[in-house]
Amino acid sequence: DVQLVESGGGSVRPGGSLTLSCAVSGSGDTASPYCMAWFRQVPWKKREGVAAADFDGRPSYADSVKGRFSISRDNAKNTLYLQMNKLTPEDTAVYICTADVIVPPTYECIASFVTGYWGQGTQVTVS
Numbered sequence: 145d146v147q148l149v150e151s152g153g154g155s156v157r158p159g160g161s162l163t164l165s166c167a168v169s170g171s172g173d174t175a176s177p178y179c180m181a182w183f184r185q186v187p188w189k190k191r192e193g194v195a196a197a198d199f200d201g202r203p204s205y206a207d208s209v210k211g212r213f214s215i216s217r218d219n220a221k222n223t224l225y226l227q228m229n230k231l232t233p234e235d236t237a238v239y240i241c242t243a244d245v246i247v248p249p250t251y252e253c254i255a256s257f258v259t260g261y262w263g264q265g266t267q268v269t270v271s
Contacts, residue, residue: 153266193255
């Protein structure tokens, strides 16, 4: 199994920045999942996959965050990051780290398909 623990959430003013972290733990191959991603969830909206990265850090982003968010991973530290800039109130959500050990046929990680393992989430409030 893979365990995911998010941190770094909080409150920030519009236009501000925040960096989220996700600590990954597991045994064997599960300690370094091939795909990792960030989702966000607000109660009245469908859960949205916002960014993903493969084992080598190649990123993909949802259009809603492209140019403002940056995903990265440090495999030596077993940690996934999400740097969020130019935040708006619409970015307010619970941000959830996810991982999957299955390698996609295209080798490209798309957030909406990274659903094998889930963290508990961390709240981000922009106001």
